[in-house]
Amino acid sequence: MNSSSSFEQLGREVIQLEAEALLALAKRLDGHFMEACRLILNCQGRVIVTGMGKSGHIGKKIAATLASTGTPSFFVHPGEASHGDLGMITPADILLAISNSGETEEIVTILPIIKRMGVKLISFVGQTDSSLAKQADAALFVGVEKEACPHNLAPTASTTAALAMGDALAVALLKSRGFTREDFARAHPAGSLGRRLLLYVSDVMHTGGEIPQVAEQAELREALLEMTGKGLGMTGVVDRNNRLVGIFTDGDLRRVLNRGVDVYRVIITEVMTKNPKTTRADRLAAETVQLMRSLRINGLFVVDEDNHVLGALNMHDLFRAGVI
Template identity: 85%
Template sequence: MTPSSPFEQLGREVIQLEAEALQTLATHINGRFAEACRLILACHGRVIVLGMGKSGHIGGKIAATLASTGTPSFFVHPGEASHGDLGMITPIDLVLAISNSGETGEILTILPIIKRMGVKLVVLVGNATSSLAKQADAVLYVGVEKEACPHNLAPTASTTAALAMGDALAVALLKSRGFTREDFARAHPAGSLGRRLLLYVGDIMHTGSDIPMVSVDARLREALLEMTGKGLGMTGVVDNDDRLVGIFTDGDLRRVLNRGVDVYNVKIAEAMTHKPKTTRADRLAAETVQLMRSLKINGLFVVDDDNHVLGALNMHDLFRAGVI
């Protein structure tokens, strides 16, 4: 076995130290954490996250996570707050301030104004007796024994702890609000998760004259013309009441040719696949993908409760929609 390089060893030490910091952090999830959650749930405005330097970067991520999981939130730079941005904070909001020392000057400067407005204050601090902690309505301790930096200076383990505490808040609030996968998707409509949870078959399927369909009395050559013209690699076969009774696909054509069937004169009813699998317009497109994959088929017809054809789609349509 090749000996580890000094870089690998140092990397492992950092990860181990930060992992230990997180294990310790879990012991600080107590009544104060519950009180912070209750205050945020009672807030009728937004959660305004404050933080300077590296704590500010962590604060931005926490605000984004809260906002995407059902808790309206945004980040305000404490330095800019003293020069006009304090107007972003209203009396119905709640401030979540992050400071490892608990003595960050830019936050302490605007604190009296925030308190006069009656805004509730939740703090993430590494010093439970700091000036910031003393004025808070709820204190979440995120202190660490040492930073991963060998000089114990660069914020490393402490910022990891603050980030984890922010995630703990977001998830606890998410579950308390009954925030669902669909709610999450609505906040991420452009992402793949949003498409999987918000896009229905009815949003993708071909309708009207674009649906490949022939009568059960048609000949196979008519079905082939319909397949070629509509370009979905299949055609539906309907009875006299326009109910779907069969399907003819590229695969069926290969099987017919292998049997030496007269493709010009045979009726489609003798060559089609009877009682084909179907889907519904109100079914999630992602569920339909799974159905098609499990059946190893490339296309489906969409029907109503009486088996009347409403639409058709294939794997290419699902791929173009970004569901796959």
């Protein structure tokens, strides 16, 4: 049984089985889930996640998801906990222990110590009558009827269920806290999402002497020299009060040349685009990208509420900043 169609069928069966396990999990959510959320929201410390083997791998991901969505959390290996790492846990913390059997020796061993410390316990278990379930302040049942493994041995559907339960907790807590996109970005400053949500136009734009601009009375040839020198593919046209009245771009130059205009004699106001689109310094750079794409333009001037020029930027600037 090694044909491509056979592999595809086996893959579909696994995915279908795990999808059914998740649907069953959703139907079983009860007051224990609400209690787990309440305990974590009231926690003054961190959520310490622990688990052995595959449950440990799932636990690391859950801890990372919690931490990045407003719930301070980290993973502690239960085997190492008995050899000194219990010192990482304080009475103000909550222990989230994952064990399909609910009898994982390394976890059960540390429970008396955790209880003496007054640490609250949340468990993800596959057996509701297990030691871990009975000692938990909130026991969340993540058991499955059948693993995707044909021998019903390798943790597959059960680990998927545990992972989904962790995501459900994280998102429920995120919404309860009013955790925003900006909060998420602050936890991911080096990622693309962080750049999209934390970078403003003022962080990207050219200012001062780098702004390409000419006066209303300038000739087109002066504007071309300004465009070449500043390298943004455009120049602004400003009045005596430094208010933007027009823009001239590379595209405008091509249109002027097609019309046979004498570039050495024409005044810039005769060929510029009047009342150009602009942006503000306090606007998110990502929003400006969307504006430029919708208008099909490559550059914008940045102005204040009175249309005074504060800066300029183009798509290349946004690309270098990692916003695109």
